[in-house]
Structure formats: C-alpha cells, structure tokens
Amino acid sequence: MSLEAYIALLENRRAKLRSELEPIFSQPAEFVCEIGCGHGHFLTAYAAAHRRQVCVGLDLVGERVARARRKRERAALDNLHFFQAEARLFLEVLPASARISTVFILFPDPWPKLRHRKHRIVQALFLDMLAARSTPDCRLYFRTDYRPYYQESCALFQRHPYWSMIEEAWPFEYETVFQQRAGSFFSIVAALQARARDTFFGCPMPLCLSAGNFEG
Numbered sequence: 001m002s003l004e005a006y007i008a009l010l011e012n013r014r015a016k017l018r019s020e021l022e023p024i025f026s027q028p029a030e031f032v033c034e035i036g037c038g039h040g041h042f043l044t045a046y047a048a049a050h051r052r053q054v055c056v057g058l059d060l061v062g063e064r065v066a067r068a069r070r071k072r073e074r075a076a077l078d079n080l081h082f083f084q085a086e087a088r089l090f091l092e093v094l095p096a097s098a099r100i101s102t103v104f105i106l107f108p109d110p111w112p113k114l115r116h117r118k119h120r121i122v123q124a125l126f127l128d129m130l131a132a133r134s135t136p137d138c139r140l141y142f143r144t145d146y147r148p149y150y151q152e153s154c155a156l157f158q159r160h161p162y163w164s165m166i167e168e169a170w171p172f173e174y175e176t177v178f179q180q181r182a183g184s185f186f187s188i189v190a191a192l193q194a195r196a197r198d199t200f201f202g203c204p205m206p207l208c209l210s211a212g213n214f215e216g
C-alpha cells in the first residue's frame with residue numbers, strides 16, 4: 001500500500017470512529033475503557049454490575065467486536081458500547097469532553113520476540129496518551145500471564161512521569177477468556193501522578209502531550 005493510500009485509510013477510520021462516538025459523548029462524560037476487549041466477556045459482566053458507569057470496549061478485530069456487541073444486546077445493557085478500533089486511534093479521536101476514569105488492559109498480546117516488542121500496547125507513548133485523556137483520579141488495571149511483560153511494564157511505570165504503581169485492590173474479578181487459559185498471572189494497578197493532573201487536566205491534549213520529550 002502506498003503512503004497516500006495508508007494515510008487515506010487512517011483518515012477514513014478516524015472519520016468513521018468519530019461519527020460512531022458522537023452519540024455516546026454528545027455530553028461531557030467519564031467512562032470505563034477496556035483496551036483489547038476480545039469477545040467482551042469481562043466488560044459485559046462489569047457493565048452489568050455497574051449500570052451507572054458508561055463502559056467502552058475496544059478491539060482491533062471486527063469479528064470479536066461483533067460477538068461482544070451480541071453479548072451487549074442479549075444483556076440489554078445501554079451503558080455498554082463496543083468499537084472496532086486501534087487504541088491509539090481511539091484516543092486521538094475521542095471528543096475533548098470525554099475522559100477515561102478507569103482503564104482495563106487484560107492479557108494484552110505479549111509479543112515475546114524482541115523485534116516485535118514495539119507492537120506491545122503498554123509503552124511510554126501510549127501511557128502518555130492515556131494520561132492526557134484521563135480523569136485526575138483515573139486508575140489503570142493491567143493483567144498478564146507473561147512474566148517478562150509484567151516485569152517490563154513495572155519498570156516502565158516506575159520511570160514514567162505521569163503514572164505510578166499503587167497498592168490497591170483489583171476492583172472487579174471476572175475471568176477473561178485468556179485468564180481462564182492462564183495458569184497464573186500478574187497484576188498492576190496504577191494511578192495518575194499529581195504532575196499529570198497539573199499538566200493535563202483542563203488542557204486540550206495537543207498542547208500538552210509530552211510524548212515527544214519522553215524516552216521510554
């Protein structure tokens with residue numbers, strides 16, 4: 001694919017996602033976001049148990065999102081929405097009045113080979129983008145069964161300027177498909193640091209995003 005075609009494709013995806021998000025975020029709103037929701041088991045259970053919270057699940061794969069949407073319909077949950085979207089693209093097009101209060105990243109693809117690490121979702125730039133779109137008291141919940149991903153994510157959170165790991169209970173236990181398959185797993189709970197609150201809160205993302213200055 002030529003560069004022009006790729007840019008046009010991304011622009012089409014942005015426009016489609018923007019129009020899908022518009023009805024949900026026509027009013028300022030806080031929401032719970034699951035990144036890489038797969039077939040939506042976890043978020044459907046979470047949304048059923050938290051009916052007053054708006055819940056948004058994202059996944060790259062259309063067939064998984066279609067199954068997740070069927071679950072939502074069966075459960076008749078009007079506080080739950082699923083979108084086929086790449087997480088960074090979603091953050092890019094999210095309306096300014098929408099803020100993430102809780103993020104779940106559950107059993108993300110581990111990309112074990114060194115040359116593939118760049119595909120991991122938990123990276124410095126991504127954490128920067130999340131910080132810019134979060135509420136000041138946002139919590140991030142990360143879980144994996146791949147020990148190196150856990151260890152490297154701990155190291156990343158420890159040196160990240162906007163997030164820090166905290167000792168806090170996991171808020172809602174419900175086994176994901178990958179959790180059912182895992183023998184054991186590791187969890188991280190992270191909170192936004194005060195510095196992120198000062199930098200981002202009430203400030204439009206493009207002016208504040210520090211990713212260009214931060215070495216992950």
Ligand SMILES: C[S@@+](CC[C@H](N)C(=O)[O-])C[C@H]1O[C@@H](n2cnc3c(N)ncnc32)[C@H](O)[C@@H]1O
Nearest residue numbers: 036038059060061086087106107109176177178
């Ligand atoms: C290993 S599966 C885990 C699914 C589910 N969370 C679970 O625990 O059963 C990872 C999921 O993340 C999705 N994914 C990977 N990268 C993504 C990205 N950048 N944005 C959105 N979804 C992504 C994949 O399509 C896949 O469904």
